[in-house]
Amino acid sequence: MSENTPPSAGRPGPDSSSSSASVSTDSPGTPAATPAAPATPPSEAPPQLAAGAIDETPAVAASRAASDTLESATAVEPVQPSAPTSSEAQAAQARVSAAKDTAAQEQAAQAAYAEKGAADATAATGAPPPGFGAPPDFDTPRPPPASAVAQTQPAYLRQNDSAWSVLGRTIAARARQLFDRAGQRITQRTLRIGVSARIFHPEPGARGLRGKTLQYLEESVAHWVMSRDVMVFMIPTVGHQGMLHPSNIRLRDYAKHLDGLLLQGGADVSPQTYAASDMRAEWPGDRVRDMYELELLYEFVESGKPVLGICRGCQLINVAFGGTLYQDIATEVPTAGIHVSEFYDQHRHSVRFPDGSTLASMFPGRREAVVNSIHHQAVKTLGRDLNVEAVSAGDGLIEAVRYRRAPFVVGVQWHPEFHRAGGPELLDCTPLLDTFLRAARETRF
Secondary structure (H helix, E strand, O other), X not given: OOOOOOOOOOOOOOOHHHHOOOOOOOOOOOOOOOOOOOXXXXXXXXXXHHHHHHHOOHHHHHHHHHHOOHHHHHOOOOOOOOOOOHHHHHHHHHHHHHHHHHHHHHHHHHHHHHHHHHHHHHHHHOOOOOOOOOOOXXXXXXXXXXXXXXXXXXXXXXXXXXXXXXXXXXHHHHHHHHHHXXXXXXXXXXXXXXXXXXXXXXXXXXXXXXXXXXXXXXXXXXXXXXXXXXEEEEEOOOOOOOOOOOOOOOHHHHHHHOOEXXXXXXXXXXXXXXXXXXXXXXXXXXXHHHHHXXXXXXXXXXXXXXXXXXXXXXXXXXXXXXXEEEOOHHHHOOOOOOOOOOOHHHXXXXXXXXXXXXXXXXXXXXXXXXXXXXXXXXXXXXOOOEEEEEEXXXXXXXXXXXXXXXXXXXXXXXXXXXXXXXXXXXXXXXXXHHHHHHHHHHOOO
């Protein structure tokens, strides 16, 4: 039998009772019946509908229709949630905390906005803030809150320190700092040593330079001092009653600004300077230079500056403190050795340093030394407050003196500038120069 054969006309289908006709009623509220849709052949129906039509009974259909109404939806029992896991609980707690933070931020923003609005309104109306202009209340005590931390004294303060004591220490520290800086600048500054001038007096009737007064400095003296990196300045005479070019500069100004004085050799000291008469007319000395150098010596000694005298300078130091001189050694001391000759600085003899003398400490281990000799005058009577520092080894004439009431005032009869440093025969006088310059540096304040 073929599958395409239709069912017989006498056998009713499953839905023949409901689909054969549609009934209409006139009662109100009842919808009018619509014509039944033509029956779809089983072969043309969707699989689902066909299955449902086959499985759904009239009782099941009525139950499904009842569950689609609103009353049936409210009557559905709620599904109880299962217990959350630990990760879900933490996530929920984090969401709650974030919500609280967001709410707090919104409240703070609203409060700030309200405060700003009030301030803007006050500024717009020009009204002062509350309490503005009221007199201050100084009588009501306002102690710090109990939660405030008590102030402790800093560790650098003392227990009995006051504002004045701290201020005093601050000022003292600042003053020490300034003095230290000034002292450093002074001590590091190059030394300035003044050298007295030799004087060439004009010759009567001469023309040109011979008719002028010349003041000069011997080169060897300047180079000897400059060998220790020291600046040398020749100090000229000053005219108290200058006719052509008067000046207010005095020798004390040089003593104030220079660090030491060196008296160089030259002409004899005039007998008039130490209240003696001339033995011979050819030995008058230089009275003008005596007055100039004596004033210069007194100013430097008064200023506490060191003085070193060479040859004539040694004799001048003795005369300045009341001593006298031999005007001519050969005439007044016939037993004395020869102290000057035509060989000038090539003539020499030995000197001896007494025990305890300053020169003995400058040249340790040396009791005698060979020096040059270019002088026909010498110390006769020792001046007051002077010590003998060296004597001639042959005849005992005084060859060096020191003034004991000053830091450094020393005179030597020989010319140390003619001695080569480290020479094999003549005494190396570098320690003498270094001691002089050290005293100049220490007394420059």
